[in-house]
Amino acid sequence: MTLAAAGLAVGAAACGSDTPAVQLSDAAAAGRSLMISSGCAACHGSDGGGGVGPAFVGLFMSDRPLSDGTIVTADRDYLVESIMMPGMKQVEGYSLPMPSNSLTRDEVDLIVGYIVELATSGTTP
Numbered sequence: 001m002t003l004a005a006a007g008l009a010v011g012a013a014a015c016g017s018d019t020p021a022v023q024l025s026d027a028a029a030a031g032r033s034l035m036i037s038s039g040c041a042a043c044h045g046s047d048g049g050g051g052v053g054p055a056f057v058g059l060f061m062s063d064r065p066l067s068d069g070t071i072v073t074a075d076r077d078y079l080v081e082s083i084m085m086p087g088m089k090q091v092e093g094y095s096l097p098m099p100s101n102s103l104t105r106d107e108v109d110l111i112v113g114y115i116v117e118l119a120t121s122g123t124t125p
């Protein structure tokens with residue numbers, strides 16, 4: 001009986017659908033889905049690993065060198081601005097400009113939450 005109970009617990013813990021590279025909260029998982037359905041994954045990767053565009057993994061609060069020679073910290077405001085006004089700040093080293101999109105502010109916040117969690121989820125004790 002105890003064995004069966006332990007087996008059940010292990011089964012429940014291991015159960016997860018479409019397991020992303022890191023364990024995401026429900027909100028971040030929703031942000032990831034939106035990021036994929038909005039076409040961002042084509043350039044930034046379905047797990048934020050990057051591609052034609054920069055990686056989302058480790059992006060939050062990192063220093064970003066811009067094409068105008070300045071360096072900015074990728075805080076929430078920067079991420080929101082990067083998505084809502086892609087032409088405002090250009091990350092150095094990318095010849096391709098990021099295309100604009102028609103996401104609402106709420107949708108952008110959801111994706112930013114995902115990007116934030118990608119950078120912070122690995123650092124919990």
Ligand code: HEC
Pocket residue numbers: 035038039040041042043044052053054055059064074079082083086087089090091094096097098099101103111
């Ligand atoms: C056609 C490819 C492409 C698509 C699609 C695209 N991006 Fe980008 N993105 C880029 C490139 C290239 C850059 C770097 C150049 C720049 O800053 O414009 C960038 C920059 C960014 C940055 C700043 C990253 C950094 O390293 O500082 C964020 C955040 C971002 N994109 C989010 C998104 C989101 C969210 C979507 C979907 C709505 C999206 N991107 C769609 C190509 C793309």
